[in-house]
Amino acid sequence: MxxxxxxxxxxxxxxxxxxxxxxxxxxxxxxxxxxxxxxxxxxxxxxxxxxxxCMCACEAEAYEQREKERKQREFLSRVAKNRSVGLPDPELRKHTFENDLGYNPKQMNMAKRFVENWSEFQKNSMGLLLWGDVGTGKSFLAGCIANALLDKGVPVMMTNFARLLNRLTDMYSGDRNAYVDSFHSFPLLIIDDLGVERNSEFAREQVFHIIDSRYRSQLPMIVTTNLTMEELKNPADLARARIYDRVLERCTPIRVNDQNIRNLNTNANMARAKQLLGR
Ligand SMILES: [Zn+2]
Structure with a gap:
């Protein structure tokens, strides 16, 4: 009871x-x-x-704040993961608009506009072709775009043709397709140094494979090259023509050649060294 x-x-x-x-x-x-x-x-x-x-107003507000912070933490950890996957070379992580020393203001501005208008470029599967002499800052420019897009949550892969060719050389032909197709998971693929394929038929074949796969999947790419526009538009043979035609169709050319940054840096380092030595 x-x-x-x-x-x-x-x-x-x-x-x-x-x-x-x-x-x-x-x-x-x-x-x-x-x-x-x-x-x-x-x-x-x-x-x-x-x-x-139910939750009162202050509880609901606190809950929303916690959710916002949790989402932000998740976003940042995703960005960090994307960065470690997409920029395997840690040097590239220093290539940021904040670290720009202002050697190529016009081109840097275009790179920023590319990032701002990324969704338009993506929609039209359009990328960039950064061309110019050795040491003018093309990789830096491309790296700035990569880091800025990674910060916005866009998975970007930045690599170079030499590294890709090394990987592909060691693979069985069946694995090569899967490897090249694996880049489709990155909305943007940046490949440094088009032109290394000049000296071998195998390399030309593989570079074509990479570019063509990207081209057919309608995903944008940014390519850098030391080749001149003259060389790109009038290649010596058909194998190169196939590659360069696709690049020129999908990548807006930006000439980067205002100054030789490596020389400037060397000169600055030299001046500093002399200063330190009291000369
Ligand atoms: Zn309350």
Whole structure:
């Protein structure tokens, strides 16, 4: 009999008020004493009254804030993972717009616009062809684009033709397709140094394979090259023509050759060294 009286007592006193709550006189619902909004809802069903608990305004706000922070943490960890996968060379992670020393202002501006308008470029499967002399900052420019897009959550892979050719050389031909197709999971593929294929038929074949696969999948790519526009437009043979035609069709050329940055850096280092030596 005792148990019945206990449950009856519970029934008569249906909800326990927490320390920061009160029972609102007018509505007879539980309210938060901090934000003075309801922590209980009332649904009038045909056969009974249903009064479940709910979040008050300050609880809902705190919940949203926690969710926002959790999503931000998840986003940042995804960006970090994408960066370690997409930029296997750690040097590339230093190629950022923030680290730009301003040697190619016009081109840098175009690179920023590429990032800003990325979704348009992606939609039209258009990329860039950064061409110019050795040491003018093409890889830096491409790296800046890679890092900026990675920061926006876009998975980017940046590699170079020499590395790709090394990998492909060691593979059975059946594995090569799968390897080249694996880049389709990256919305943007950046490949440094088109032109290394000049000296071997195998290399030309593989470079064509990489470019053609990207071309057919309609995914954008950024290619850098030391070749001149003259060489790209008038290749020596058909094998190269096939490659360069596809690149020129999908990649807007940007000439990067204002100054030789490597020389400038060497000169600056030399000047600093001389200063340190007291010369
Ligand atoms: Zn509250």
């Amino acid at each position: 005792k148990s019945i009286s206990v449950s009856l007592e519970n029934f008569l006193r249906p909800v326990q008020l927490r320390e920061d709550e009160y029972l609102d006189e007018e509505t007879k619902l539980i309210y938060c004493s901090r934000c003075r909004t309801a922590r209980q809802k009332r649904f009038e069903l045909p056969d009974r009254l249903f009064e479940p608990r």
